[in-house]
Amino acid sequence: MSALFTTTEDHDAIREAVRTLAEERIAPHAAEADEREEFPKASYDALVASDFHAPHVPEAYGGAGADALATCIVIEEVARVCASSSLIPAVNKLGSLPLILAASEEVKAKYLPPLARGDAAFSYALSERDAGSDTVSMRCRATPEGDSWVLNGQKSWISNAGISEYYTVLAVTDPDGPRGANISAFVVEKSDAGFSFGAKEKKLGIKGSPTRELLFDNVRIPGDRIVGEPGQGLKIALRTLDHTRITIAAQAVGIAQGALDHALAYVKERKQFGKHIADFQGIQFMLADMAMAVETARQMVYVAAAKSDREDSDLSFFGAAAKCHASDVAMRVTTDAVQLLGGYGYTRDFPLERMMRDAKITQIYEGTNQIQRIVMARQLLRG
Structure with a gap:
């Protein structure tokens, strides 16, 4: 084994x-x-x-x-x-x-x-305004025309949009086909005629990563830019997420560890009532719980990563579990870290408030944690 x-x-x-x-x-x-x-x-x-x-x-x-x-x-x-x-x-x-x-x-x-x-970056375009968790309801269309496909529609909440040169875009290629088996994947280049970007979203966190809509107005895509076979796009997209939601879990662990590091440094220096606040048992219990949560999340992430490399049959469960648990941990640990710094934690003089804002998105993107729980439950019920 x-x-x-x-x-x-x-x-x-x-x-x-x-x-x-x-x-x-x-x-x-x-x-x-x-x-x-x-x-x-x-x-x-x-x-x-x-x-x-x-x-x-x-x-x-x-x-x-x-x-x-x-x-x-x-x-x-x-x-x-x-x-x-x-x-x-x-x-x-x-x-x-x-x-x-x-x-x-x-x-x-x-x-x-x-x-x-490093000459080009890559982004991923699956979600739409009315098709977030319900991906099969997407309306973006790719219509065959000769040896090409003509792309029309939009994609929402695309990370690093405008920075990336290339985009993997999912679109319906057979409107009358079976739901979920009528979607295909394509590579779209930033320079393609008819391809543009919406305004940058005004976000709570991860503000250094631009999030924008992708807009497609009769964008002609050469036929050889299809990824996989026609109709296999959603299957490819979901298989991709099995692997990549682990990277969001890793991001969450990193945010949580950074917050814990800053909180530890602070409580060892800050004095109240004549001694360092790190000497108070209540503070120590908080730190212990934070560290325990970070380490359990890290272990789950690394297990899921190993399963990703091996293409284990239970990757879907472990990927979802790692992402769900690690992101919940990141939110809890960053919130506690802000609390440990008191008024200072609430100011921009320290990075904790930024980390707390950044942590929130890890519970949302690449599948909300509610969706992750559905993924896990389905795997359990299948045995």
Whole structure:
């Protein structure tokens, strides 16, 4: 029987390298990216220079070929200092994994090397205004026309929209076909005529990662840009999410760990009633509960990552469980960290309020935690 997961010396080396990079070249820009609501270009350049912007891309296409666990470690360590920056490797994996899983060799060879080099980023477009959790209700259409497809409609809440050069877009290709089996996936390029972006969303958190609508007005897509077979798009999309919701779990762990780190440093310095507040048993109990929650979430993430690498049959359950648990932990731990800092925690002089705002989205995107519980329950009921 395979071990649930095993970290190697390579994993430890990756963690050390990413942590150093994050603290020295990403953390200094985190507050500014949040305050200005600007994409952290300095973080992107630092990640590209270190080959951590898309570590999952296979070596055959010029990538680092990192396994799922290593990719999670990268995302976790970046999220520890800046959640917005951690979405660079996370969204690159989400956008490009459908290609890795299902695209033709020609499509992979065209789009994965630029991603691996850092010349282009990749985003993922599934949700719409009226088709969030209910993905099969999407209205975006791709109509065959000669050797091409003509795309019309919109996509909502797309991470890093406008920054990414490439987009994996899901659209209905057979309006009269069976529900869910009438959707296909395509690669859309930023330069395609008729493709544009809506205004940036004004968000609670992850403000350094632009979230915008994608708008398609008779966008002509060459037929060879389809990902997988016609009608297989939703199956590819859901299989992708089985793997990539683990990266959101890793992001949540990183946010929670960063909050815990700051809270620990503060309570060891802050004095009240003549002693450090870390000496009060009530504070110690809070810290212990926070650390216990972070570590259990981390272990779940790493187990799910190992299952992703092995394509285990129970990946859907473990991916959903890791994402659900880790994001709930991130929300709880960041809230407690703000509480430990008292009035200071509520100000922008410390990063805790930003981390608390950033944590909330991990309970929502790539499937709300209510949807994750449905996924888990269905797996349990199937036996």
